[in-house]
Amino acid sequence: MxxxxxxxxxxxxxxxxxxxxxxxxxxxxxxxxxxxxxxxxxxxxxxxxxxxxVSLGTNLLIVTPGRNDTGGFQLGGLITPRDLTIEDAAALQHVAHVRCAAPVLTGYSEVAANGRLRETMIMGTTSGYLDIRHFSLSQGSFLPNEDWQRSRSVAVIGVTIADELFGKASPVGQTIRVGDNRLRVIGVLSPIGQGLGFKPDEQVIVPVATALAIFNTNSLLQILLETTDRETIETAKAGAEQIMRTRHGGELDVTLITQDAVLxxxxxxxxxxxxxxxxxxxxxxxxxxxxxxxxxxxxxxxxxxxxxxxxxxxxxxxxxxxxxxxxxxxxxxxxxxxxxxxxxxxxxxxxxxxxxxxxxxxxxxxxxxxxxxxxxxxxxxxxxxxxxxxxxxxxxxxxx
Amino acid sequence: MPQIELENITRTFQLGDTTVRALSSVSVAINAGEYVAIMGPSGSGKSTMLNLLGLLDQPNNGHYRLEGRDVTTLTSDELAAVRRTRIGFVFQSFHLIPRLTSAENVAMPLMLAGVPPEIRRQRVNAALEKVGLANRAGHRPDELSGGQRQRIAIARAIIMEPAMLLADEPTGNLDRHTGQEVTELLEALNAAGTTLIVVTHDPDMGFRAHRRLMMEDGVMSDSQEQA
Incomplete structure (x- = not known):
């Protein structure tokens, strides 16, 4: 057959x-x-x-307060870690191979304009953040490159928030209220899409000092450091550790995570x-x-x-x-x-x-x-x- | 040389702890072109006889020479090849494959033999013509009458142009009139030269045959030797 x-x-x-x-x-x-x-x-x-x-950039170093040590009980675990401050961020800017640093502070607050009210994420940071996150603007300009301690009353808003608060009208130059603060909108971000755990199109970005005032705190959430390239991450990490140790009384009470390790x-x-x-x-x-x-x-x-x-x-x-x-x-x-x-x-x-x-x-x-x-x-x-x-x-x- | 030569064929079956002798030292010779009826009551061994002749079963003892070749020593694949080329079967219950058309049923032996489709088609048409059912080629068995089904089965049996046709009660499931037609068809094929061996317990059909082998309790008596 x-x-x-x-x-x-x-x-x-x-x-x-x-x-x-x-x-x-x-x-x-x-x-x-x-x-x-x-x-x-x-x-x-x-x-x-x-x-x-990867969208965060592969040559990224993240500094967070507190130290997570595996390997047993340490005295350092008992003392409250020092705050991560704007001064720390400014110091880290000068570490070798660090191209750019951005202090970050986030929190949730009411945002209101035109009689519309929303609860959304407020992101306090500095001008370098735009580059580090590879964001771009659809209108206006980003936070000005100036003294980080200055709490200027400006905001850059995500495209969703812009639509929801202002509809078709241009938000640039308009005023929004964040908590008890009145801020002037200076720019609108281009659409970003999905984010890990939050919606970047709904964020409101303000100068870091403004955010510290809004949330009445002295401590940052983290400091983002972008190195010149991938190969220099480890050197930059060592340099940053040394600086943090010096600034925090000889104690390394921060954690430095490289993007590669997380990945x-x-x-x-x-x-x-x-x-x-x-x-x-x-x-x-x-x-x-x-x-x-x-x-x-x-x-x-x-x-x-x-x-x-x-x-x-x-x-x-x-x-x-x-x-x-x-x-x-x-x-x-x-x-x-x-x-x-x-x-x-x-x-x-x-x-x-x-x-x-x-x-x-x-x-x-x-x-x-x-x-x-x-x-x-x-x-x-x-x-x-x-x-x-x-x-x-x-x-x-x-x-x- | 006879076409079929059985020599002291014995076939026993084990039923529980008793041994049943279905065939007991049977010897017979059948020449090419003969028309033989194997007759006897049920249980007499006539079906076992047919299965042995058709190489579906093997004897416990004795020799079977088909066209001079001893077929009792062949392997199962060699036996299959002999069945495929030399033996045509016609069954009481037709044994057509229900999902295939008449033409496809008739073509089965050619397909098993690896004959290419275009030659198959010609030979199938010729065979259907021979049994008078060329106009039923595309019908499936359940669309045909009993007599038509048996004629399709006969077309399938002769498609390989076998040396012998083995028919097991070919009219057993048919009424008298269609049974008569089927018998005449088989006899016409025999007249054209094919050996025809029919197992039947119908005396009318038995007496049409030129030679009768009477079976009783596994022992055979030959009408030719008595005459």
């Missing part, structure tokens, strides 16, 4: 019992779609999160998450494979007389095995293709629902899932096919 005829016969058999075949295809396609969607989702979330970090930690976590998702999806493919075997075994029982007839007509054992293996593989293949289509559709639906997350099925996941589906059809088809070939022709013809 030629391979083409074997395939034709298998195709004819599967269309001959549409319900049985479509249920099998359904089971296989669910397994396949699960693999495609879950891996796409895993990759998408990972790319999204890493994208968020690789997240990378590890996300890798694990993706593998777990793939594992779950692989189980459903396995279940589909076992179902293929089950259905094929039932099929052998139902078609005993037909197998007997084929033997009487001169089919060799190999012919019979090929017929059943081809049928199992054919069904698995159709199921896998259907599942692939469902998987791509599902990924598309997720992209429509959450446009920020790049959910695209990856080539390696699609090819390996296809291979697994085909192999499971082949492997789980072997037992039924062998059973069919081993039937005694006389007994099979009489339907036993």
């Amino acid at each position: 030629t391979p083409a005829d074997t395939l034709g016969f298998a195709a004819r058999t599967t269309t001959g019992s549409p319900l049985r075949s479509s249920l099998l295809v359904l089971a296989m396609s669910i397994g396949m779609a699960a693999v495609v969607v879950l891996t796409a989702l895993g990759d998408g979330v990972r790319n999204y999160i890493i994208g968020q970090f 690789s930690a997240f990378d590890d976590i996300l890798d694990t998450t993706t593998m777990v998702l793939v594992g779950i999806a692989a189980v459903s493919l396995m279940v589909a494979g076992i179902l293929v075997m089950n259905v094929m075994l039932v099929s052998v029982t139902q078609r005993t007389a037909e197998i007997g007839l084929l033997k009487a007509l001169g089919a060799s054992n190999r012919d019979i095995i090929n017929m059943f293996l081809t049928e199992a593989t054919f069904l698995s293949f159709i199921g896998a293709l259907t599942g692939l289509a469902i998987g791509y559709l599902g990924s598309w639906v997720i992209r429509m629902a959450w446009p920020a997350i790049p959910v695209y099925p990856s080539a390696w996941a699609v090819t390996s899932a296809l291979a697994v589906a085909l192999c499971s059809g082949l492997v789980f088809g072997v037992l039924p096919a062998r059973r069919a070939a081993a039937l005694d022709p006389v007994l099979a013809l009489s339907g036993h």
